Amino acid sequence: MSLTPRFPVFLHGGDYNPDQWLKYPDVLEEDVRLMKKAKVNCVSLGIFAWAALEPEEGRYEFGWMDAVIDRLWKAGIRVDLATPSGARPAWMAQKYPEVLRVDDRFQRRHFGGRHNHCPSSPVYREKVRAIDTALAERYAKHPGVILWHISNEFSGDCYCPLCQEKWRAWLREKYGTLEALNDRWWTGFWSMAYTDWSQIEPPSPVGQDANPAMWVDWRRFSTHQCKDFILMEKEAVHSVCPEIPVTANLMQRFFDYDYFDLSEALDVVSWDSYPGWGLDDVKAASEHAMTHDLMRSFKDRPFLLMESTPSLVNWQEVNRVKRPGMHLLSSMLPLAHGSQSVMYFQWRKGRGGSEMFHGAVVGHDGTADTRVFKEVRQVGEALEKLAPLYGAPQEKPRVCILYDYSCLWALHYAQMGSEAVKDYPETVNAWYRALWKMGVAVDFRDMREETDLSGYALVIAPTLFMFRGGIEEKLRRFTEQGGTLAATYGCGVIDGDGRAFLSLTPHALTDVFGAVTEELDVLYPSQSNAMIMDGREWPVTGVCEVIRTEDAEVLGTYRDDFYAGRPCLTRNRFGKGEAWYLAARTDEAALTALLDGICRSLGIPRALSVPLPEGVVARDRGGCVFLQNYSGREQTVTLPDPRTDLLTGASLSGEITLPVCGVMALARG
């Protein structure tokens, strides 16, 4: 099933803000002409347009939007129509200050900026519901409207009295009794025990900031608040017309909400990807490739790239422009990983406002005569040529990496170790990156009850500090039945409530690993150790866990310190499968050697079966291999079989040359 059934093609376009240009009718006409030229087929309309749609309370102005949508429709350009809840008009903030958010120091914010609303406020909910319903009544039947863009980049928490009430109600529902809450939050520590529900405030830097279990619950509650708000908006538009799918644009390395959970409220996952190109392009690409795979994994279906920049951003410390060719290359990265679109922020640069210098398809000169515009058009052409891939079935990855938001939060809030142990996304990315460079496809799963690991050959559990949702049982069964499990230091230390297991660790899996952890040592950044494996030394930095083996085979040992000679890498046969345990933080070369061996022995397929130069990666999508060069140098690759580059139509075989930023979409034959 297509993500956008009314328009089942790769989408190309971006955020379009005609509400900023209503006094420039020529510009609005010109926009459509230029969009055609740039091969734009869809725009995200009205994302922050509330003040233009409802200039005073209860008076809707839809005339301008009617004209825009019709003009676009006549030109064959579809609309991803936004609900405007991401920013609110000044009159509303003035008349109903309760719509504004209260920050973590319990201070009500003032009007301004965006993303500054309280999710509980009955007035805000009523206003949002009313305008969403009015938009749906007016536009949902329009054949040009293909998707709902709910609000914009939901984030953050609200500490207002209403949200606090909801927090307490949520806790009551979860724990039932105060006794249970005190027990799970271990409030005997520092005299933290609560004797009445009304005493419980949210965790805060000016209040209770020293209880990690409470913080993790607060993040779960905040996820629930955001999800509930999305569901309210979804219900508003779907009660008028259920036909148009709903999305909300998610973000990179996001911390505030559990995206696996939040995605349940969405029909379609979409996200905003802004790699910082020009410093370490391989690292940047690997991080964003990982997030593309995460986004695909949330609902186990393709996703949309909702935003990316055609050129530069304006919010990094150093805002470099993309080098020639990087726009096509970086736009093919999401495609390779399952995106059904390449969309931008933004179509046209505003004349003012904080984002007036952010990259856009059309700059302040208003012409098509720029390098950026031409490279955007090139992406539009590429998407047309790739049309055969749109519905092509994708083979299921055989490798699964566990990535869990509760585990992310638990590691973040735990006062222990060092950054090296606690930087969970970086640890996960290190494992991911090694596989990505090998061309091995990966799914992500979290620890929810529904998670099913049975279809995978290899499950990787990097720093799975928390165990919840019965994961220990699943990992045991998975291994017993023939799966290969690979875990690292810091595994199975606390339960889903955040309390330490009163057991040997990895909790309930020491027989599976044939090993027991004893101490978690961390190194200063200037220090290092090494793992001795196959007579070679592999650098170790940051984390050295001291373990002892019971039945496991020792494959690597520490070189230095009081644990010199003790196990660092172990393997244990368990049932029909095997479980690996890597106790230290090694570099990429060691992870690559380890994963290369495991993947070979399991016969896990790679996108291309030939060695690839550093910085050149291959990714299979529906039988077509996206060969991408992030190395910053010209590179050669020897193809194992004859291929056709869908982007150029060229037939290729044997040794081929990839230019700097080169990308090819290699179909068989």
Ligand code: GLA
């Ligand atoms: C985000 C927002 C956009 C814009 C861009 C700038 O992704 O959703 O509105 O601010 O960042 O990069």
Ligand code: ZN
């Ligand atoms: Zn609130």
